[in-house]
Each structure stands twice: as structure tokens, then as C-alpha cells.
Amino acid sequence: MIDTNKVLKVYSGRPGCWCGCRGKYSFASEFTAEGATRRGYAVWPDEVSDRNVRMIVKRLNNNPNTKIEDDIAFLELDNRVYAAYLV
Numbered sequence: 001m002i003d004t005n006k007v008l009k010v011y012s013g014r015p016g017c018w019c020g021c022r023g024k025y026s027f028a029s030e031f032t033a034e035g036a037t038r039r040g041y042a043v044w045p046d047e048v049s050d051r052n053v054r055m056i057v058k059r060l061n062n063n064p065n066t067k068i069e070d071d072i073a074f075l076e077l078d079n080r081v082y083a084a085y086l087v
Contacts (some may be wrong), residue, residue, distance in 0.1 A: 002057050002066075002073050002084055004028075008035055010056040011083040015076055018083065026052035031087060056082050 008031045013023010026049040027035045035043045059075070059082055060066045066075045074083040 002061055002068075002086070004054055004057045005030075006087050007031075007053050007057055008038070008085045008087050010053050010085070011081065012052075012056060013081055015079065015081050018081070023081065026056075028053045034087070053084075057084055060084055 007028055009025050009027045011018060011020075011023055011025050013020075016022055025047060027043050027047050029048050029050050032043040032048055059077075060073050063075055063077065065077075066073055068074075071086040072083055073086065074081065076082075
């Protein structure tokens with residue numbers, strides 16, 4: 001079970017590349033400073049969404065095919081990739 005309070009950011013996009021070109025990252029408001037440090041530049045206000053974090057974590061928690069590797073929980077479902085990056 002993934003704890004929403006321990007998720008730095010989530011990703012939702014098409015399979016293939018997770019750089020953001022095929023989807024969208026949303027950061028938890030609590031961890032925007034850490035997110036900026038990890039990626040090397042600022043987290044913009046439009047990238048912060050606790051709602052998106054909760055929705056994607058719920059989807060990951062509700063599916064038994066969710067995998068966790070290297071502090072990333074992920075799932076490919078309906079030609080879509082969902083991921084949660086843990087703190």
C-alpha cells in the first residue's frame with residue numbers, strides 16, 4: 001500500500017518515455033522544494049497538484065499489478081503508464 005503522504009510526484013502518460021514528453025508530472029505540494037532539488041530546476045505552480053497525486057496513488061493501490069522498484073511504484077494500464085515516486 002502506497003502512502004500518499006510519502007509521494008514526491010506522480011506521472012501519467014503514454015508508454016515509451018517518462019521524460020514528460022508523452023505525459024504529465026504532478027508534484028505534491030509538501031515536497032516541491034525536494035522535487036526542485038532532485039531535478040535541478042524549479043517546480044512551477046501549475047505542476048503542483050495534491051489532487052492528481054491522490055488520484056494516481058489510489059489507482060496504483062487499487063490494482064494488484066502495480067510494481068515497486070527503486071522507490072517508484074508503476075503500472076501500465078489501458079495504454080497508459082501511471083507512476084508514483086516515493087520520498
